[in-house]
Amino acid sequence: MLVDYVTVGGVEVVNHARLRQYLRTVGSPLTSGADICGCETLTSEVLDPDGLPYTTPDDPLTPAEWYDPDAPESVEFAGVLLLSIDGIDDYPVERSVSTAVTGGGSIGPARVQPRQMTFTAILLGSTCCGVEYGLQFLKAALQGCTGSQCGGDCVGMYACCPGEEMTREEFNAAHRRTFRRVALTSGPKVTGRNGDGSCAGGTCSMGADIIQVEWTMTAASPFAYTDPVELLDVGLPTDTDGECIQWCVHPPGGGSLHGLPSRGVHGRGRQLRGPVVCLRGPAGAVGSGDVLLQRACRQRGGVRDRPVRSAGLDGRRRPDNGVRGQHRSAAADDLAVPEDERGRGPDV
Incomplete structure (x- = not known):
């Protein structure tokens, strides 16, 4: 499963194509600049509904999910760079084994278990205030639906990179995958912070902290679904x-x-x-x-x-x-x- 794109409840949380462009226009704390590992064919042409290019977080045509005109620091956040997802490729079926009275063991029935997925990512931006704002956005976005009537959200990803000639519709039909009834069960936790940014006295100097975070999401329905196929309308x-x-x-x-x-x-x-x-x-x-x-x-x-x-x-x-x-x-x-x-x- 690709780590380049993740949505939670329809909210875009990870988009490496958007991040790569924002590292050029907003600024990058990385020594490599805007060069990040990712799927080169996964571009705005297949991700944006209208195929429009990404420019800046406050672009009215393709605004970032976290952009808020009342929060200037929201323009200084570049996005989430997802490093890994643990548990997403495991087969979620287990069988219990108990000791038999006559010796040996007794194998129980196969049972489908919920899927636990652990995400590791870093938050990038041009200032430390922008990265702090991005951390608060991530916390809110991962919460999804709440309350006693909520049975979890859908988490969308892609199985592999699109072909060079693929359209958006062809790409979604072939490679989009959805985990259903997913909820945040741990985190996000800050596991590391690096950088030369300073927010002392409420001001920021150029250069930003790189915040490493980790969170766990559990899918009550552990299998990945393709897009629905309409049989009759x-x-x-x-x-x-x-x-x-x-x-x-x-x-x-x-x-x-x-x-x-x-x-x-x-x-x-x-x-x-x-x-x-x-x-x-x-x-x-x-x-x-x-x-x-x-x-x-x-x-x-x-x-x-x-x-x-x-x-x-x-x-x-x-x-x-x-x-x-x-x-x-x-x-x-x-x-x-x-x-x-x-x-x-x-x-x-």
Whole structure:
């Protein structure tokens, strides 16, 4: 897994392509200047949604996550240089072994364990005030969601470098990985500080401290996921006049359902307002089983206490579901088939 790019809850925490450019424009405390080890093909062209280049933290087109116009020192922070991630490549499955009564051992079932990932990084900037500001930003960004209702955040990374001809969409589809239900469980802790910056008396001289930090994040779902693949995108039917959709079942041969009109469904001789959406399809097609939603919005009244039936798209009758009389649940009430004008439910 690459260490060049990390997001926590959608917030960009590590971006070596951005850092490399800011070390040129903001300033670098490193003797090597802006030359840092990293993936050379991982650029703003594949990371920025619009493919715009990185310039400075206060660039209105590509501002840094930590930039605050009310905090001048935020422009003096260059970013986070991630050195390593321990535990990210471990297979998170363990089996317990206990001593058997008859000798030897007894092997327990395999259990998936949470994944613990330990990050080691250094914070870089042009002044010590800028680096201190970056440390506070890192603490806030790693917290993610909090509270009793929070089950963790998503942490995004990339598996490998993009090809030279790859577009942003191709790169994300092929190499973006996401760990789910991730929370900060330790740190960030300052493990080292080096540099010639001075913040005595609230002032800073040129030259910045290099702060080394370490933090641990735990993924309750330990496996890395690729981007979701959309299999079906079908919008729900709507009506222009705001009326509720009425659902019915269309026989596979076409035509109406035992004389039911194409707009409105009769119940005890009165017309129910609203459009009717009928489902067509041959027997055995996808969705030819029981139709659970006979009607999306059911107007009360006009239905006797009788067994509720459901029908498949093949037009064959399904057995009663055992819900009768006043003991019928609200869910069954919503699935009830409307009566026809003769006072009985239509045969489907």
